[in-house]
Amino acid sequence: MEYVYAALILNESGEEINEDNVTAVLEAAGVDVEESRVKALVAALEDVDIEEAVETAAAAPAPAAGGSAGGEVEAADDDDEADEEEAADDDDDEEEEDESSGEGLGELFG
Template sequence: MENIYAAMLLHKAGKAIDEASVTKVLEAAGVTVDGIQIKALVASLSEVNIDEAIKAAPTLAAAAPVAAPAAGESKPVAAAEDKKKAAEDEKAKEEAALEGLGALFG
């Protein structure tokens, strides 16, 4: 994941995404560098228009907080159901985001 973050940082800065640049970013962040992973990432991104991939990726919206019940109201069952639904919604959003990241690799 750190490799992708390094590539995204380089892209945002308008720098070339090559093995040397990604390695420098990771080393500056104190991350262990795996040359094979970096080589694979650079090769995968060479044919991808990152700006288009970002535009096509679904956005992650913050989950709406569950409102606390009014004073005197007691609905532990409803609150538990709301939390479960919120967790399911969050998981669905994460899965959609991961599918969007898959587009980066082909």
């Protein structure tokens, strides 16, 4: 996160987001800088409009705690209920087949 914060600080102060500036901000904050992470960050942000990204993120509603997980659980519960109903229907069909085949055998052996 420190690397992203460094990019945000540079953007806010109007400075160019490049490897030297990101490294300088991170070193000033006392972070052990990994050059590969700095290079990856600068490359990833090369074509990104940070102001637009921040506005988009700020405008997006934050999910309630457990909101998405709860929805997934409910959907899974609905799927389980549907599977149980199908299994019950299959069991009924098998019982009907068993009864009908049993009737034929009963007639054979009296």
